[in-house]
Each structure stands twice: as C-alpha cells, then as structure tokens.
Amino acid sequence: MREDRAAFVEFCGGDELVLPPAEAEDLFNAYYRHRQEAAVAAHPGRARGRRLPGLDLPFFELPRELADSDTIGVIYDQVDGLNFYADYGMLRDLFADPALAGRGQHQDLLRTYLREESIEPLPIRRLATAHPETADVVFRKLLRKPGFTWSEHGEALLRRRKPWYYENKRRPGVSVIGDRLSALAAGRR
DSSP states (O other): OHHHHHHHHHHHSSSEEEEOHHHHHHHHHHHHHHHHHHHHHHOHHHHTTSOOOOTTSOOOOOOHHHHTSSOEEEEEETTTEEEEEETHHHHHHHHHOGGGGGSHHHHHHHHHHHHOTTSOSHHHHHHHHHOHHHHHHHHHHHHTOTTOOHHHHHHHHHHHHOHHHHHSOOOOSOOOOOHHHHHHHTTOO
16 A cells, blocks of 8 residues: 555645546546556566456546535545545635635535544544644534634544544555455456
C-alpha cells in the first residue's frame, strides 16, 4: 500500500483530491492504466504469453451513491488507505467558511460524516487539521456547545461517534497476493 500510495501521490500531485465524479473516474482509469503500463514495462518477460486486460479498458467506475454526488473527495492516507467521500467539496467549503455552518445542508452533511459507520474519522480529522482557525467555530455551531475546541474535544467526539473505528486494529487497505491466489480468485484452478 505504501508503494501504491507514493505512486498515486506522484501521479495526482497529492494524497487528497476533490473532483466532480466524472473527472474522478477518468483520473483513476488513467492512474490504473499508468500503473499497469509501469508494471508491464518493469517485467516484460512475465507478461509474455498471458492475456492481459487491454490498456484502454476502464478499470474503475464509481458506485452510484458516489457518482450522484456533486463532488468526490479522494484521500489516500498512510494508515486508512484509499477512501472516497460523497460531497466532500461541500464539507471542505464548510470548514473554509464557518458562516456556512448555519445552513442546514452543510450541518446535515457534517452530521452524516459523524454518524455513518461507513465513514472513518479521517476526513473530519483532515479538515480540522487543514482549518484550525475555523474548526472550533464549525463544531460549536453544529453541536451547540460554545466551549468546544477541536484540540481539547475533537478526539473524544470522534471516539464517541465512531467507537467501531477505535476498537479494531488498522490494517493496510491494499493486499498483495500471489499468482496462485489471484488465479483462484479469478475462478481459474
């Protein structure tokens, strides 16, 4: 995963992106095509005689719930791996401009990010770290707690809202498998 993340950062220019869904799909298809070309070039003898998927074949398609979003957030974290977030651009806007915290749509989105078990603490941590001057204001308005500060209460909030995340040991999001297991997974014996 470490190697793939480094290749992703080099290809995309960073480990956090906000894109319209169609651009995200195009970018990932270009990235996976690039990775396939690099792998074939690094081991030209191994590919000889094997049927490889065409380099023009799309590898990546967003699930419907992400494809219907205005923006997709992509974060390739060192610990949590590669993750996709619906409407991440709106959430980023909220932290950049805390005046938006008074709007129901922005508050509802942050509540969803805090409530959903399919969303780990990563995007909230990233935004609070990127916007330390506004994170307190955003959470004070959302939680209606005038004394809330991210530095003092943020981790406890995440632990309370996402206990499942802290109960499990973090594992890499990418696993390398050998030829035999790959053949079995593909249905070949």
